[in-house]
Amino acid sequence: MRLGDEIGQTAADLRIHGGRIDVAALLYPAAPRPWIDLSTGINPVAWPVPPIPPARYQRLPLARDIADMIEAAAAAYGRPANAAILPVPGSELALRLLPRLLGAGRVGILTPTYGSHQAAWRDAGAEVHERAALPDPARREFDTLVVVNPNNPDGRVLPRAELAAFAPAWTATGRRLIVDEAFADVRADLSMLALPELPAGTVVLRSLGKFFGLAGLRVGFVVATEPDASAWRRLFGDWPVSGPSCEIAALALRDTAWIAATRLRLAADRTRLDAMLGGAGLKLMGGTDLFGLFEAKDGFDLLGHFARAGILVRGFAAAPTHYRFGLPADEAAWRRLEAACDTLPA
Amino acid sequence: MRLGDEIGQTAADLRIHGGRIDVAALLYPAAPRPWIDLSTGINPVAWPVPPIPPARYQRLPLARDIADMIEAAAAAYGRPANAAILPVPGSELALRLLPRLLGAGRVGILTPTYGSHQAAWRDAGAEVHERAALPDPARREFDTLVVVNPNNPDGRVLPRAELAAFAPAWTATGRRLIVDEAFADVRADLSMLALPELPAGTVVLRSLGKFFGLAGLRVGFVVATEPDASAWRRLFGDWPVSGPSCEIAALALRDTAWIAATRLRLAADRTRLDAMLGGAGLKLMGGTDLFGLFEAKDGFDLLGHFARAGILVRGFAAAPTHYRFGLPADEAAWRRLEAACDTLPA
Numbered sequence: 001m002r003l004g005d006e007i008g009q010t011a012a013d014l015r016i017h018g019g020r021i022d023v024a025a026l027l028y029p030a031a032p033r034p035w036i037d038l039s040t041g042i043n044p045v046a047w048p049v050p051p052i053p054p055a056r057y058q059r060l061p062l063a064r065d066i067a068d069m070i071e072a073a074a075a076a077y078g079r080p081a082n083a084a085i086l087p088v089p090g091s092e093l094a095l096r097l098l099p100r101l102l103g104a105g106r107v108g109i110l111t112p113t114y115g116s117h118q119a120a121w122r123d124a125g126a127e128v129h130e131r132a133a134l135p136d137p138a139r140r141e142f143d144t145l146v147v148v149n150p151n152n153p154d155g156r157v158l159p160r161a162e163l164a165a166f167a168p169a170w171t172a173t174g175r176r177l178i179v180d181e182a183f184a185d186v187r188a189d190l191s192m193l194a195l196p197e198l199p200a201g202t203v204v205l206r207s208l209g210k211f212f213g214l215a216g217l218r219v220g221f222v223v224a225t226e227p228d229a230s231a232w233r234r235l236f237g238d239w240p241v242s243g244p245s246c247e248i249a250a251l252a253l254r255d256t257a258w259i260a261a262t263r264l265r266l267a268a269d270r271t272r273l274d275a276m277l278g279g280a281g282l283k284l285m286g287g288t289d290l291f292g293l294f295e296a297k298d299g300f301d302l303l304g305h306f307a308r309a310g311i312l313v314r315g316f317a318a319a320p321t322h323y324r325f326g327l328p329a330d331e332a333a334w335r336r337l338e339a340a341c342d343t344l345p346a
Numbered sequence: 347m348r349l350g351d352e353i354g355q356t357a358a359d360l361r362i363h364g365g366r367i368d369v370a371a372l373l374y375p376a377a378p379r380p381w382i383d384l385s386t387g388i389n390p391v392a393w394p395v396p397p398i399p400p401a402r403y404q405r406l407p408l409a410r411d412i413a414d415m416i417e418a419a420a421a422a423y424g425r426p427a428n429a430a431i432l433p434v435p436g437s438e439l440a441l442r443l444l445p446r447l448l449g450a451g452r453v454g455i456l457t458p459t460y461g462s463h464q465a466a467w468r469d470a471g472a473e474v475h476e477r478a479a480l481p482d483p484a485r486r487e488f489d490t491l492v493v494v495n496p497n498n499p500d501g502r503v504l505p506r507a508e509l510a511a512f513a514p515a516w517t518a519t520g521r522r523l524i525v526d527e528a529f530a531d532v533r534a535d536l537s538m539l540a541l542p543e544l545p546a547g548t549v550v551l552r553s554l555g556k557f558f559g560l561a562g563l564r565v566g567f568v569v570a571t572e573p574d575a576s577a578w579r580r581l582f583g584d585w586p587v588s589g590p591s592c593e594i595a596a597l598a599l600r601d602t603a604w605i606a607a608t609r610l611r612l613a614a615d616r617t618r619l620d621a622m623l624g625g626a627g628l629k630l631m632g633g634t635d636l637f638g639l640f641e642a643k644d645g646f647d648l649l650g651h652f653a654r655a656g657i658l659v660r661g662f663a664a665a666p667t668h669y670r671f672g673l674p675a676d677e678a679a680w681r682r683l684e685a686a687c688d689t690l691p692a
Contacts, residue, residue: 097581238363
């Protein structure tokens with residue numbers, strides 16, 4: 001949004017957020033093209049979007065289009081009997097709006113995790129506390145607890161049984177539990193949406209951006225119980241996503257063959273990634289089937305090393321030896337990654 | 347979103363919001379097809395969207411894509427020197443978020459106007475007051491004033507000079523002025539965005555949905571001064587609209603030949619609409635070049651009359667004799683409208 005500023009900044013920017021290949025290309029002008037973007041944790045082999053008739057951009061999505069997409073989401077994710085699935089223009093926006101809708105107050109966030117949740121709550125004036133594990137529900141420390149499951153970037157998981165036991169104890173006193181399941185497509189066994197009932201006050205976030213590789217679509221879902229569900233519905237109105245995005249999302253969510261095949265492919269690719277980077281001396285710290293988190297030797301600029309090879313990985317300002325690698329899209333990208341690994345210092 | 351509910355409801359639903367041809371088709375199953383939707387005030391001859399490569403749905407829009415769209419908006423709308431243009435996924439969502447971002451408090455709304463502003467402020471807990479004219483800035487009645495200019499549905503206009511004189515007096519004490527310019531593309535002479543400076547605390551809303559006919563795109567803009575601009579930027583993050591929507595919006599905003607020709611066509615079509623409906627005995631109440639507001643005889647169900655002819659117009663629950671007509675898309679639609687006018691009772 002402020003490209004002028006970004007051009008003037010340094011490689012440190014690439015440790016704030018993924019996906020900035022335009023900034024990387026400016027900072028490393030001699031790097032070979034095309035850039036390979038491994039910085040996002042997004043499936044690089046996206047669900048194949050069919051051509052969309054331009055007329056779809058003209059009319060507002062109809063109630064039945066939105067309802068159809070919601071049913072597709074329920075079939076793909078599951079839907080607790082007492083919960084509603086609300087489409088949102090990107091789960092990123094939903095998480096930014098959470099404190100505006102629920103009220104700021106005191107929030108606990110299971111960390112380390114990606115920075116968007118903390119930023120959103122701080123912006124809204126909340127008192128933010130970091131915790132390494134689920135807090136004791138008997139203590140009244142927070143009004144809201146945010147959990148990313150599986151977690152980004154380290155892949156930490158909370159088994160569904162553990163979270164399902166914790167949630168009612170936590171929310172019974174009126175507290176909110178936010179479960180960000182943006183990466184749960186590759187760990188359906190963890191999802192709260194397979195529960196027959198969602199503990200009232202639990203809010204689950206899902207995304208079409210990561211597993212389906214459709215980040216440009218800006219479609220996500222908030223799954224919530226009443227009265228939160230009605231508040232979200234009023235906030236986003238009758239046309240929460242664009243007409244084409246609505247149609248594409250419904251088709252993608254119903255493509256069970258693609259979903260099953262993609263889960264297998266991502267698991268295989270992740271195994272290949274671990275072997276390649278592990279063989280190059282990087283230490284595996286965790287991950288999901290969409291990305292791995294690796295540790296480099298202290299003081300070595302791993303981001304710069306790969307950037308000079310035209311490969312953008314994700315660094316972290318707060319953990320300078322940690323790097324997240326997404327999956328290469330094709331054999332050419334795998335080979336360039338391997339070549340860049342071969343030139344890493346021992 | 348709740349199609350099941352809507353099927354069970356009555357024609358009264360069609361007086362709540364435009365664009366519900368699916369509901370109309372269920373309520374009037376014998377009506378001739380295809381339905382002609384005159385209920386929205388949206389240009390029916392949309393800017394011609396080119397085919398979009400499916401790959402655009404995959405990656406996040408880059409900072410330069412967003413920056414390019416903002417520059418296109420500035421060229422099309424104007425940009426006061428002290429203001430920032432912030433893309434939002436639909437101006438509808440922006441107006442719903444206004445009270446969440448600015449704080450609820452006491453709000454004055456220039457009425458009659460369309461219901462979204464009142465609903466948004468009420469939902470956020472604001473004390474909502476309706477006013478027929480600009481309030482006296484010397485009286486401290488409200489924290490925020492909302493003005494739709496030109497107004498929907500009656501086309502009432504506040505000349506730019508009047509609003510430009512009012513705004514600094516209003517905002518100087520820290521109050522906010524919201525100017526919804528969703529229909530200002532056909533009245534560029536009114537827009538606050540042609541001012542060299544925007545009085546601090548003024549927020550202007552623009553939309554790609556109406557004049558460009560791209561309601562399905564879900565792209566709008568908030569134009570604001572600091573610190574509001576930074577708050578909006580943080581709220582919507584780096585990817586406020588989908589990749590394809592961003593690209594299409596930039597192209598449309600730069601198509602100055604289409605914009606000029608469309609202004610002329612809409613003005614001509616609006617003249618034709620007034621003559622046709624006026625000739626059928628409806629009284630013109632106001633409008634813009636995108637729609638006209640007409641009065642029917644007390645007790646006559648004008649919405650039902652046109653719906654049985656497969657033409658959806660917009661009724662208003664609060665003003666049962668008033669009807670808003672958008673513009674027909676083509677000669678076939680004009681002829682069906684004329685035929686339906688011919689069967690109106692004298």
